[in-house]
Amino acid sequence: MPHKLNFAVVGGDERQVKLCELLAHDGHVVSAFALDKAEMSGVITSGCDTSELRNKYDCVILPVPVKSDAEYLNTPLSAYRYKADDILSLFPTGQIVVAGKVDNALFAKAGRNGIRIYDYLEREDFTVQSSVSTAEGAIEEAMKALDTTLNQKSCLIAGFGHIGKILAHYLDGLGVKVTASARKSGDIAWISAYGYNAVRTAEIKEHIADYDIIFNTIPHLIFTEAVLSRAKRNVFICDLASKPGGVDFAAARELGLKTVHALSIPGKYAPMSAAEAMRDTIYNILDEWGD
Amino acid sequence: MPHKLNFAVVGGDERQVKLCELLAHDGHVVSAFALDKAEMSGVITSGCDTSELRNKYDCVILPVPVKSDAEYLNTPLSAYRYKADDILSLFPTGQIVVAGKVDNALFAKAGRNGIRIYDYLEREDFTVQSSVSTAEGAIEEAMKALDTTLNQKSCLIAGFGHIGKILAHYLDGLGVKVTASARKSGDIAWISAYGYNAVRTAEIKEHIADYDIIFNTIPHLIFTEAVLSRAKRNVFICDLASKPGGVDFAAARELGLKTVHALSIPGKYAPMSAAEAMRDTIYNILDEWGD
């Protein structure tokens, strides 16, 4: 990113504010829209009139998630509300836009208007950086919840996707006995290659009594009552999968098991890293355009 | 520990209560003294009359720290107060006693009475287990204090003693860029052997601007105003050394640096692990007697 670029940043929460500051700090021109209730430091033109969005920017940055409901833009730090479609209609043809959790309606609207929308969540670079935050946040949750150390505890990570891979790496580094589960043979091989214990996800039931701590990353019901009933009485279960998650929480409560459903960790635990992940992803997108 | 032993547990805080429960859970006979305000589960004879301490036990367990001031036993969970000397006078000759932070007066008293006192803090097994708790607690502190992830941050650990060694191992496992400092050439060699960056403690001043996070473990004033004034503005400093610590906190405040003086971590963050460390150390002591 050698030269000075023009960014329009529209709506969003604290992460979006920090993003404005990071971009300004790198020497770019930043115009902030729908962030009128936020305080920002650095050279940022704030409180801009949305009609200015008719101009072409090097990149327009919409919120994560882009909408607060089916229709409206997600603008918690503005006194005003904007229909997402109306904002999109302002952009000139060819405008590059970045946003989070873009639905098909919005992609279609963009397609009809000749606008190029990138969704952070479809980007490997963004997903990995978010998974780092989630993995660290999960470890912090476990440290807070337990009256013991993690060291030498036997721990199951259900699922070996982005979060599972990074969480396994970090827990292993803390001297935890790590078992990771996967459905596919290829992932089982990866788990072994990294030196962890491997178990088939379908066979968790047979082994669950071995674990002191369980992190779930699978967005399906894995920890049913039948499975939970075989767990240690003092197990700690941290579900990292988005709602409804992979744990039967009612059954867990009934059984007296200690559980946490840890959601949206990156924004809560490490908002600055979340903003940095957004910045890095935007730079990568613009770089790839330049290639 | 194959057979059933007789333990007298006298005074102390929540850790001492958990210790009673752990010992009872292992099948031993546990008599609790000066813990009359504590609730305990398991087969423990609580509320015993101190005159019973004239009997011989396989081991008498005094608090950590053993005294609340120069004279009195540390009994926060009792309605009564006891002079440490008076309690010691009850024990029969040859009694094995374990306690924490035993002062010379108490060692001398024990010597005159033919009693064998072990201080947890002089035991490597206890110190290492406590250092695990301290290292994990320090990581939790940093995670809480920072609005970023630890991953890829540049981190200095001042001092490569028990806590420094374990903390370096864990932070390295979290993908942190670890530099550790030491005074002695031998420790510098150890730091390199483990794959970390090494710096002489006397040369921290020249390098301090490189670090995002600093953990101090040295119980001397290392981070003076002159050193702190060269640090990054957004550095986070966590002092783990017992009071007064190794950081000029007044100067740090003046400079606007974010600091935490994290004290007595094992008892606060992981009380169950603290009780387990006490139990393991007691078993080790009795085993060594048996050899």
Added chain:
Amino acid sequence: MPHKLNFAVVGGDERQVKLCELLAHDGHVVSAFALDKAEMSGVITSGCDTSELRNKYDCVILPVPVKSDAEYLNTPLSAYRYKADDILSLFPTGQIVVAGKVDNALFAKAGRNGIRIYDYLEREDFTVQSSVSTAEGAIEEAMKALDTTLNQKSCLIAGFGHIGKILAHYLDGLGVKVTASARKSGDIAWISAYGYNAVRTAEIKEHIADYDIIFNTIPHLIFTEAVLSRAKRNVFICDLASKPGGVDFAAARELGLKTVHALSIPGKYAPMSAAEAMRDTIYNILDEWGD
């Protein structure tokens, strides 16, 4: 794999012999073909007449690689030669066959005959296990080639695919300063998440003077004369990419650089692990059929 299966093992090298023994050891019925010069222990029916391949087996196992040239089966441990097509013609419809490096001609032949061929090399489980062998073999090569220890050396791994990921993990564990290169932003994020240094493959040229050891895993010419001319004089370069590799070896020789082109490591360094990878993959394939 609870029950006794019928395997036909045809041709191949020492790994195939060990595979026969592993399968027999697991209690299966093993018939060996075109391995007449090999000595085998365990209950294996060796020296079978190829006409028996008209029978249906639970699985027929062909060599890795399956052919020695365009036409003939790879049978270095047999006194006889067989055309691959002729052997394939013997198999009954529906036969499951596993082989390595299957070319389109053979896949087509199988398709016409209603035979199901699996290629090990298209299986993630097999590839990961082979990459473990390659990574360990690469480390052994470096240890042999260098008159220093690896610890604290600055090392570049070019490429962050299967081998790159595992090699980075292992070298990091040895206290090596690991930098990995990748082309894609997502892989750069992975490299950072694991705690290594990241560099864009296109920017290796600017950084090559920093490295003591270089492992190449990219099957394109990355280390041209222009790049190599900037390297340290005493660098060690180990090329792990299959022929022609990613290093201009002639230029390296001219410059006096120490290089090794390490090929086919799994079979050479850890033939038993290679056979185990074959066995595990076959079991996984048969399990997936059963699902």
Added chain:
Amino acid sequence: MPHKLNFAVVGGDERQVKLCELLAHDGHVVSAFALDKAEMSGVITSGCDTSELRNKYDCVILPVPVKSDAEYLNTPLSAYRYKADDILSLFPTGQIVVAGKVDNALFAKAGRNGIRIYDYLEREDFTVQSSVSTAEGAIEEAMKALDTTLNQKSCLIAGFGHIGKILAHYLDGLGVKVTASARKSGDIAWISAYGYNAVRTAEIKEHIADYDIIFNTIPHLIFTEAVLSRAKRNVFICDLASKPGGVDFAAARELGLKTVHALSIPGKYAPMSAAEAMRDTIYNILDEWGD
């Protein structure tokens, strides 16, 4: 080491030659004695007359080990032989001398002459750097000896001293299942803190059947016939303890176990690192004098 120093290097093997080159490369004045059969590059005054040793040098460097027998200096790269006492008699009072494996006779002689001899082997910095070489060499030995990968193998390290600590760290990094043994409770606590499995050395016998690979670092007979007879038939045992080592090799041979007695690894596997360890230790010694 800011300024130019005067070194006299006397006798020794290839490591001593490399040491001359390293010192010359750092800009020091190097006079080489009793190395007349060695070829050296760099600005070194070779083939000096031993009478010049009457001069005072910043440091005189004798061989590792200093003597080849009870009387003579260890000078394998010289056509001449020198009595150690005669050489020592030449040095002026106050001369700083560094050497390896100094016996009491030599220390006494030095004491009478007012000469200050340092023995590398009594220095923590040197011992740790040598242990890094030994640990890497041990891993190379195991890789060479085994027809499998190390990854996921179950491995015992007997003894948790310098070599045990570093070897455990490296093997863990390679995805090996590490168990380390120790006699003392403190070391058992360290082993757990680092995340390995711990076993009492006295209880190895009960667990030996679990291990695929065994490294011994204890200089006493631990692996007696009674212990070895319970090991896996295909175990690999690498004894790193100096002669006679800790393994009953005759019994192992009888039982058909694969063993290696790996001696003097640092000099053989990584002679340049051995020379660097000598250089670093000498610099540290001179620095400590300056303090």
